[in-house]
Amino acid sequence: MSTFQAVAATRLYRMIADQIAGRIRAGDFARGARLPSERELAEQLQVSRASIREALIALEIEGYVEVRVGTGVFVTISPDGAAFPAVPPHGAPALAQQDDIGPFDLLEARMLIEPECAALAAHQSTPAQIAAIRDAHAAMSLTDSPGLHDRAFHSAIGAACGNAALASALAHLWNLSVASSLYSRMQDYFVTTQAWAAAHAEHQRILNAITARDPIRARHAMHTHLLGILARLREDFDSLTDHRGNP
Numbered sequence: 382m383s384t385f386q387a388v389a390a391t392r393l394y395r396m397i398a399d400q401i402a403g404r405i406r407a408g409d410f411a412r413g414a415r416l417p418s419e420r421e422l423a424e425q426l427q428v429s430r431a432s433i434r435e436a437l438i439a440l441e442i443e444g445y446v447e448v449r450v451g452t453g454v455f456v457t458i459s460p461d462g463a464a465f466p467a468v469p470p471h472g473a474p475a476l477a478q479q480d481d482i483g484p485f486d487l488l489e490a491r492m493l494i495e496p497e498c499a500a501l502a503a504h505q506s507t508p509a510q511i512a513a514i515r516d517a518h519a520a521m522s523l524t525d526s527p528g529l530h531d532r533a534f535h536s537a538i539g540a541a542c543g544n545a546a547l548a549s550a551l552a553h554l555w556n557l558s559v560a561s562s563l564y565s566r567m568q569d570y571f572v573t574t575q576a577w578a579a580a581h582a583e584h585q586r587i588l589n590a591i592t593a594r595d596p597i598r599a600r601h602a603m604h605t606h607l608l609g610i611l612a613r614l615r616e617d618f619d620s621l622t623d624h625r626g627n628p
Contacts, residue, residue, distance in 0.1 A: 394435035394483050397426060401436065402445050405456055416446065416454045431615060435483040438566050450570055482557055484564040488611055491554055495535065496603040498542040498551060503591045503599035506541035511592060513537045518584050527577045528568075532559075534584055538591070538603075567614055576613045583609055 401422075404410060416422070419437070423430045437454050440446045447457045502510070514537040521530035532555055539551040558564050583606035590599035 392483060393428060394432045394439060397422075397428060397432055397436035398439045398443075400426070401440060402443075405445055405458060410456045412456050412458060414456045415452075416456065418453065431485040432483070434567070434615070435485065435563060438563050442562055442566060448570065482561070484558070484561065484567050484614065485611070487554055487558050487561070487564065488607060488614075491551075492604065492607045494547060494551055494554070495538070495607060496600040498539050498544075498547055499587055499591065499603035500596035500600040501542035501544060501547070502538050503594055503596040505543045506591065510537070510541035514541060514588055514591060518581075518588050521577075521581055521584070523574055523577045523581065527580075528572075531577075531580065531584075538587070541591075571614050571616055579609060579613070580606065 401416070410416060416437075417425070419430050419433045422433045426433070437446065437448065441448050441454075445456065445458055446454050448454050502514070506514075514534065517530060517533040517537045521527055521534065535555070536552065539548040542548060583602070587599060587602040587606060590602045
């Protein structure tokens, strides 16, 4: 007796990436050609620019394109499969299962959870828990592993919220983000020293609200911080200045 095969839901960005990859393999975009801008692709495919961003990052990881910050996205593979300088897609490892969740979905989930964690922390955290949040903030250097201290700051707020389920959900979202090659690659391009400076200032406002025992202000400060992260990750590839010193 034949059996049915398991059905897996395909994320929108994956469908977009597969369509662009198909066009590249078909020869519609030659090796070295510049792809249409994110805005143009979003208009043609009738999807959000966030989904386009995730699709392009996935294609770069798989070796189809190269992102040149400040210039655009360029094809690195010919229809015959010969690639340079990236790894050929046919030999590239598939994205891990956790990469099926796009960075913007993860951030939107954090926006549902973290503002409430901040509000609860402002309402019921202990002096020791507030001290842990303050210490994590003070330890955050803009040049020495800021991402580690960033996570420590947010984790300390989760621990201070007094709800073990919320703290666990927050930890899981952070684990998914850290394990995601899509998220990591996007951070490489968009999370600059200036971005960390903005995040540090936003953290200070969150800390001030929690210290003042003001749940409303703490919730708003965290929501504003996460909106800021979303905005920074949505900057245009074409117009962004390469923070690594390249034109």
